Amino acid sequence: MKALFYGGSIMGRSIFINLEEEIFKGNVLDVGFENYGIVYDLCKNSDENISIEYVEGTGGGKNLKQEFYDNCVVLFSLKDIFTKRAKKKFIKNISNFIKDDGIVHIWDIDKKYKSIFNSKIKIALPGKKIKELTIKDYNLFSDNSCQVISKIIADYFNIIDLKCSDNIYYIKAKKKGSKRDESAINSSKFKVHSQQSGSSIFKSFY
Numbered sequence: 001m002k003a004l005f006y007g008g009s010i011m012g013r014s015i016f017i018n019l020e021e022e023i024f025k026g027n028v029l030d031v032g033f034e035n036y037g038i039v040y041d042l043c044k045n046s047d048e049n050i051s052i053e054y055v056e057g058t059g060g061g062k063n064l065k066q067e068f069y070d071n072c073v074v075l076f077s078l079k080d081i082f083t084k085r086a087k088k089k090f091i092k093n094i095s096n097f098i099k100d101d102g103i104v105h106i107w108d109i110d111k112k113y114k115s116i117f118n119s120k121i122k123i124a125l126p127g128k129k130i131k132e133l134t135i136k137d138y139n140l141f142s143d144n145s146c147q148v149i150s151k152i153i154a155d156y157f158n159i160i161d162l163k164c165s166d167n168i169y170y171i172k173a174k175k176k177g178s179k180r181d182e183s184a185i186n187s188s189k190f191k192v193h194s195q196q197s198g199s200s201i202f203k204s205f206y
Contacts, residue, residue, distance in 0.1 A: 014119065014120040014121065014122050014132075015119055015120070015121045015122070015166050015167075015168055016121075016122045016123075016124070017107065017121060017122070017123045017124070017168065018124045019038070019042060019123055019124060019125055020124050020125065020126055022042050023042075024039070024042060024043055024050065024070075024071045024073070024105075025050065025070060025071070026050065026051075026069075026070030026071060027050075027051045027053075027068055027069045027070050027071075028043060028050060028051065028052045028053070028069065028070065028071045028072075028073065029052075029053055029055060029064070029069040029071070029072040029073070029094075029097060029098070030052060030053065030054045030055065030072075030073050030075070031055045031072060031073065031074050031077060031094060032054070032055070032056065032074070032075055032076070032077045033056065033077050033080045034076075034077075035054055035056065036075060036076075036131065036133060037131075038075060038123060038125065038131060039052065039054070039073045039075070040052060040054070041125045041126070041129065041131070042125060042126065053069075064097050065097070066096050066097055067096070067097070067098065067099050067100065068097065068099065069097050069098050069099065069102060070098075070099060070102050070103070071098075071102065071103050071104075071105065072094055072097065072098050072102065072103070072104045072105070073104075073105045073106075074094070074104065074105070074106045074107075074108070075106075075107050075108075076107060076108055076109065076121075076133070076135055077108070078090070078106065078108045078144055078149060079108055079109050079111065079117075079135070079137050079142070079144045082139060082141070082142045083142075084143065084148065084152065087148075087149070087152055088152045088155070091152055091153055091155075091156055091157075092155075092156060094156075095156040095157065095175055098175045099175070100175060100177045101174055101175060101177055102174070102175045103172060103173070103174055103175075104153070104157055104171075104172075104173050104175070105170070105171075105172055106149070106153070106169075106170065106171040106172075106173075107168065107169070107170050108144060108149065108168070108169060109135060109137060109144055109167055109168060109169075110144070110145055110146045110164055110167045110168060110169050111137055111142070111143075111144045111145065111167065112143055112144075112145045113140075113141065113142070113143040113145075114140050114141075115140070116137060116138045116139075116140065117135065117136065117137040117138075117167065118134075118135075118136045118137075118138070119134075119135060119167070120132055120133070120134050120135075121133045121134075121135055121168070146162070146164045146169040146171075149169070149171065150162060150171060153171060153173050156175065156176060157173035157174060157175055157176060158173060158174050158176060159171060159172070159173045160172055160173060160174055
């Protein structure tokens with residue numbers, strides 16, 4: 001796993017993340033409040049038979065298949081969920097969509113309570129492609145720190161890799177194998193866009 005971070009601070013210079021060698025296999029769930037297209041770019045040239053679904057965190061849509069996905073990618077989305085309780089519910093929902101021993105990959109900003117974040121993030125993708133994002137979070141009352149998120153994740157996943165540098169963190173975690181007797185997930189809050197590797201067409205389900 002290569003996810004290197006260079007330069008930058010919570011306010012200021014650009015931050016660089018290298019995902020050129022990142023590989024996802026199997027059924028991939030891309031969860032976010034904004035579709036950056038990064039996961040699709042990482043998967044589209046793969047030799048593997050990959051199915052990708054993009055899930056938008058607002059709006060109504062079809063239910064996702066539970067315990068179906070091999071990998072779930074959450075890219076700069078937890079910052080948009082303000083309370084710890086809501087973040088925990090979000091992670092719990094994700095765990096229900098992932099197969100036993102499936103993997104969740106999280107990249108997000110390490111922003112603590114009473115702090116703000118405003119930086120440009122450059123992401124290196126395969127084929128020497130660079131995608132630039134501007135990430136802002138001025139909510140002084142939201143805590144999206146690596147410490148808080150890793151504790152929430154640990155309730156449902158075993159953390160197998162964690163990197164934190166320049167106010168950006170990466171967490172890779174494997175779903176705990178034990179079955180849980182949990183209430184049904186309300187998937188109506190998700191809007192699902194299906195993507196197939198090698199195609200630039202996004203299909204919306206409503």
